[in-house]
Amino acid sequence: MTNDYDRIRGGIEFMTAYLTEHTPDGGMLAEYLHDRRTEEPMAAEQLLDGTAALCALLLRQLAHDNGTTDQAVLQEVARASHRSEQKSGE
Numbered sequence: 850m851t852n853d854y855d856r857i858r859g860g861i862e863f864m865t866a867y868l869t870e871h872t873p874d875g876g877m878l879a880e881y882l883h884d885r886r887t888e889e890p891m892a893a894e895q896l897l898d899g900t901a902a903l904c905a906l907l908l909r910q911l912a913h914d915n916g917t918t919d920q921a922v923l924q925e926v927a928r929a930s931h932r933s934e935q936k937s938g939e
Contacts, residue, residue, distance in 0.1 A: 857906055859899030 866881035885892035912919045 856902035860903030
């Protein structure tokens with residue numbers, strides 16, 4: 850993948866497959882990963898790169914929409930994740 854559009858598109862494809870694992874019809878992730886590895890030996894690196902590019906785009910958009918910084922959004926996500934884990938452990 851050479852440009853941001855392709856990187857982000859790859860991240861969207863991977864996250865779409867990932868999200869299907871958590872639906873009643875689920876199960877696309879393993880098949881998607883197998884197909885990608887068959888097509889491209891460097892698929893894992895490309896999937897990580899695409900997912901990182903997608904996350905960065907979403908992070909910037911959240912920061913912009915909330916009038917804050919990328920770092921502030923990341924800190925809030927970390928705090929929310931920690932609170933969620935604490936509640937589930939009770």
